[in-house]
Amino acid sequence: MVSLKDILARFRGRGFAPIDIASIVFFRIAFGSLLVWHNPHWRLRTQYQFVDFGNIGFTRQDNFGEGFISHHSVDIREHVVQFAIVYGF
Secondary structure, eight states: OOOOHHHHHHHHHHHHHHOOOOOHHHHHHHHHHHHHOOOTTEEEEEEEEEEEEEEEEEEEEOOSSOEEEEEEEEEEEEEEEEEEEEEEE
Protein backbone atom coordinates (compact mmCIF):
# COMPACT_ATOMS: atom_id res chain seq x y z
CA MET A 1 0.00 0.00 0.00
CA VAL A 2 1.25 3.45 -0.95
CA SER A 3 1.29 6.00 1.83
CA LEU A 4 0.07 9.56 1.55
CA LYS A 5 3.60 10.79 2.19
CA ASP A 6 4.88 8.90 -0.89
CA ILE A 7 2.05 10.24 -3.05
CA LEU A 8 2.78 13.83 -1.97
CA ALA A 9 6.53 13.38 -2.54
CA ARG A 10 5.90 12.03 -6.06
CA PHE A 11 3.44 14.85 -6.79
CA ARG A 12 5.93 17.45 -5.57
CA GLY A 13 8.70 15.91 -7.69
CA ARG A 14 6.56 15.99 -10.83
CA GLY A 15 5.09 19.42 -10.09
CA PHE A 16 8.46 21.17 -9.91
CA ALA A 17 10.34 19.17 -12.55
CA PRO A 18 11.70 21.20 -15.49
CA ILE A 19 9.62 20.84 -18.66
CA ASP A 20 9.75 22.11 -22.24
CA ILE A 21 7.11 24.84 -22.66
CA ALA A 22 7.31 25.25 -26.44
CA SER A 23 4.09 23.30 -27.01
CA ILE A 24 2.25 25.35 -24.37
CA VAL A 25 3.44 28.63 -25.91
CA PHE A 26 2.41 27.48 -29.40
CA PHE A 27 -1.02 26.42 -28.14
CA ARG A 28 -1.63 29.73 -26.36
CA ILE A 29 -0.60 31.81 -29.39
CA ALA A 30 -2.62 29.68 -31.83
CA PHE A 31 -5.73 29.56 -29.64
CA GLY A 32 -5.50 33.28 -28.81
CA SER A 33 -5.18 34.15 -32.50
CA LEU A 34 -8.19 31.99 -33.29
CA LEU A 35 -10.27 33.73 -30.61
CA VAL A 36 -9.28 37.20 -31.78
CA TRP A 37 -10.03 36.30 -35.41
CA HIS A 38 -13.36 34.67 -34.60
CA ASN A 39 -14.57 37.13 -31.96
CA PRO A 40 -16.75 39.84 -33.54
CA HIS A 41 -16.07 42.26 -30.68
CA TRP A 42 -12.54 43.18 -31.78
CA ARG A 43 -12.23 46.15 -34.11
CA LEU A 44 -9.31 47.92 -35.71
CA ARG A 45 -9.61 51.61 -36.42
CA THR A 46 -7.45 54.12 -38.26
CA GLN A 47 -8.22 57.81 -38.38
CA TYR A 48 -6.53 60.74 -40.09
CA GLN A 49 -7.30 64.39 -39.37
CA PHE A 50 -5.98 67.52 -41.01
CA VAL A 51 -6.70 70.75 -39.16
CA ASP A 52 -5.87 74.13 -40.66
CA PHE A 53 -6.01 76.98 -38.15
CA GLY A 54 -5.06 79.51 -40.80
CA ASN A 55 -2.13 81.84 -40.74
CA ILE A 56 -1.13 84.86 -38.76
CA GLY A 57 1.20 87.58 -39.87
CA PHE A 58 2.54 90.81 -38.50
CA THR A 59 4.85 93.56 -39.65
CA ARG A 60 7.36 95.20 -37.38
CA GLN A 61 9.26 98.38 -37.99
CA ASP A 62 12.51 98.98 -36.16
CA ASN A 63 12.44 102.44 -34.67
CA PHE A 64 15.98 102.34 -33.29
CA GLY A 65 18.00 103.19 -36.29
CA GLU A 66 17.75 102.66 -39.98
CA GLY A 67 14.00 101.97 -40.26
CA PHE A 68 14.30 98.24 -40.86
CA ILE A 69 10.89 96.71 -41.63
CA SER A 70 10.27 92.98 -41.18
CA HIS A 71 7.24 90.86 -41.87
CA HIS A 72 6.63 87.55 -40.11
CA SER A 73 3.94 84.98 -40.86
CA VAL A 74 3.08 81.60 -39.43
CA ASP A 75 0.88 78.91 -40.98
CA ILE A 76 -0.71 76.80 -38.26
CA ARG A 77 -1.61 73.30 -39.45
CA GLU A 78 -1.85 69.96 -37.74
CA HIS A 79 -1.75 66.41 -39.11
CA VAL A 80 -3.02 63.69 -36.75
CA VAL A 81 -2.92 59.94 -37.44
CA GLN A 82 -4.51 57.62 -34.88
CA PHE A 83 -4.56 53.84 -34.66
CA ALA A 84 -6.74 51.94 -32.23
CA ILE A 85 -7.53 48.35 -31.28
CA VAL A 86 -10.97 48.38 -29.68
CA TYR A 87 -12.83 45.66 -27.82
CA GLY A 88 -16.57 46.37 -27.77
CA PHE A 89 -18.83 44.75 -25.22
